[in-house]
Amino acid sequence: GRKFFVGGNWKMNGTKSEIDGIVAFLKNGPLDPNVEIVVGVPSIYLTYVKSILPANVNISGQNAYKVTKGAYTGEISPAMLLDNGIPWVILGHSERRNVFGETDELIADKVAHALETGVKVIACIGEKLEEREAGKTEEVVFRQTKAIADKIKSWDNVVVAYEPVWAIGTGKTATPQQAQEVHEKLRQWFSQNVNATVAENVRIIYGGSVTAENAKDLAKEKDIDGFLVGGASLKPDFVQIVNAKQ
Numbered sequence: 001g002r003k004f005f006v007g008g009n010w011k012m013n014g015t016k017s018e019i020d021g022i023v024a025f026l027k028n029g030p031l032d033p034n035v036e037i038v039v040g041v042p043s044i045y046l047t048y049v050k051s052i053l054p055a056n057v058n059i060s061g062q063n064a065y066k067v068t069k070g071a072y073t074g075e076i077s078p079a080m081l082l083d084n085g086i087p088w089v090i091l092g093h094s095e096r097r098n099v100f101g102e103t104d105e106l107i108a109d110k111v112a113h114a115l116e117t118g119v120k121v122i123a124c125i126g127e128k129l130e131e132r133e134a135g136k137t138e139e140v141v142f143r144q145t146k147a148i149a150d151k152i153k154s155w156d157n158v159v160v161a162y163e164p165v166w167a168i169g170t171g172k173t174a175t176p177q178q179a180q181e182v183h184e185k186l187r188q189w190f191s192q193n194v195n196a197t198v199a200e201n202v203r204i205i206y207g208g209s210v211t212a213e214n215a216k217d218l219a220k221e222k223d224i225d226g227f228l229v230g231g232a233s234l235k236p237d238f239v240q241i242v243n244a245k246q
């Protein structure tokens with residue numbers, strides 16, 4: 001079975017004192033021991049957060065470049081994450097794609113390099129509103145997934161996050177049926193284009209306006225293996241989202 005996975009993507013939020021508050025509610029929990037929990041933290045706070053997180057919560061970077069080191073001002077590498085004991089990185093987030101202009105190809109290079117370095121990846125995909133309205137949802141998410149599939153050897157250390165862009169930070173959550181439909185299509189895509197084992201084992205999590213209120217219904221869908229949570233990951237509601245499967 002696929003272990004339920006809940007990621008909190010803090011994005012560019014948090015002061016040390018706000019972070020202390022988040023860590024306090026994570027420590028308080030209680031957090032379902034059957035759920036893999038990871039928080040995505042701004043680079044500058046990674047080592048601080050790592051030093052105070054409870055053992056049942058893991059930590060992730062929010063971006064990393066496609067090479068180990070060099071003249072790339074402002075970037076960090078997967079090797080630097082690993083050197084600081086950070087086992088995960090979020091790559092391909094829609095904000096990286098749309099605000100910072102990252103292409104499918106750059107993201108695929110980053111995913112491949114992170115995996116080669118030994119950093120696990122939360123790989124984000126998802127269509128924009130106009131793409132959904134034009135009936136292109138599948139075409140877009142398959143294209144984004146294929147770009148990655150073409151460059152990696154194994155999906156063992158990848159969690160796929162389906163995050164429709166129109167649902168991110170908008171309060172317009174995909175319905176459980178809308179999300180399930182895309183997750184199921186993605187699993188079929190894996191079975192046809194990678195192999196049956198990957199299709200069966202890869203975790204496909206949903207992101208986009210997940211709240212304590214809607215998480216339980218989303219979690220009932222058979223191909224929804226968890227969540228990537230933005231805004232609500234900064235609040236105690238995150239604990240309820242982690243426990244949505246209970």
Ligand code: 13P
Pocket residue numbers: 009093163167168169170171207208209210228229230231232
């Ligand atoms: P929100 O939960 O704030 O909509 O953000 C989702 C997201 O982008 C997680 O990566």
